[in-house]
Amino acid sequence: MNQHAVSSTLLYPYNFKLYSTIIFLMLIPEGAYAVPPLVTGDVPTAEKNHVELFIGTLYQDTGSIERQIPFTEVVYGISDRQEVTSEIQYLSIKDNQGLGDITLGTKYQFLKESDRFPGIASSFEVKLPNGNQAKELGTGAMNYDLRLRSQKTWDWFTAIINLGYTFVGEPEVNGVRQKRNNILFSAFAQEFEIHYTTKILSEIYWRNNDKSGDSDRLAGNIGFKHHLLSHLSVHATVGKSLREENLGGPNLRIYTGILLEF
Numbered sequence: 001m002n003q004h005a006v007s008s009t010l011l012y013p014y015n016f017k018l019y020s021t022i023i024f025l026m027l028i029p030e031g032a033y034a035v036p037p038l039v040t041g042d043v044p045t046a047e048k049n050h051v052e053l054f055i056g057t058l059y060q061d062t063g064s065i066e067r068q069i070p071f072t073e074v075v076y077g078i079s080d081r082q083e084v085t086s087e088i089q090y091l092s093i094k095d096n097q098g099l100g101d102i103t104l105g106t107k108y109q110f111l112k113e114s115d116r117f118p119g120i121a122s123s124f125e126v127k128l129p130n131g132n133q134a135k136e137l138g139t140g141a142m143n144y145d146l147r148l149r150s151q152k153t154w155d156w157f158t159a160i161i162n163l164g165y166t167f168v169g170e171p172e173v174n175g176v177r178q179k180r181n182n183i184l185f186s187a188f189a190q191e192f193e194i195h196y197t198t199k200i201l202s203e204i205y206w207r208n209n210d211k212s213g214d215s216d217r218l219a220g221n222i223g224f225k226h227h228l229l230s231h232l233s234v235h236a237t238v239g240k241s242l243r244e245e246n247l248g249g250p251n252l253r254i255y256t257g258i259l260l261e262f
Helices: 013-027
Strands: 053-060 064-075 081-091 096-099 103-111 119-127 143-154 157-168 183-195 198-207 217-229 232-241 252-261
Touching: 064 252, 198 232, 217 252
Parallel strands: none
Antiparallel strands: 053 064, 053 252, 064 081, 081 096, 081 103, 103 119, 119 143, 143 157, 157 183, 183 198, 198 217, 217 232, 232 252
């Protein structure tokens, strides 16, 4: 089982067309920048030729209410070390509803975890500007996210560390380009195994704001994941800002969902 929080990796140029085709085909039947149920991304990749399908709902209050109904992520293992991902969500923000920005990515595991060494992986994600910016369903520009992940398990306890950097695109409003800051990101997550089918999850994460003058975010989430069947899991988290008066947001974040593997 793999838990993903921004999924992704070394996107080789000569394979980009193939990867894009695979992801596009996955999206035809049916979407957030953070992979469920945590914001922190893990190290293991999906097994070769296996698919992981995340389906869930997200409620987030950052001054305005955002609902993802649903959030969907598809993960496909293309080797024993690499996977490709696609994320898409149907958004409800204020009185507006519609498809949000789609995110495509890949993750490559450089070092598999051993008794002595942690697992290490790198991810790369591209957020497309397909969502309606005027209705606040999209940012109006492309973002490129790079993330380094490390993970180590000791008996019943697992620690996960993420360091990331996002190149934020600058959208245009009425022909005027809007200034945006690139985003630094760091996160530390923990998994506590209380039963061979159940884990308690927690995390704390920080990132600066992409708009100058707005507050940086320091927030946390707690939750669980539970294996109902070998190919079916349920998971949920609840969290909020850890700063006084919820500075930087969110005031509340709730995610619930399932993971199907086949």
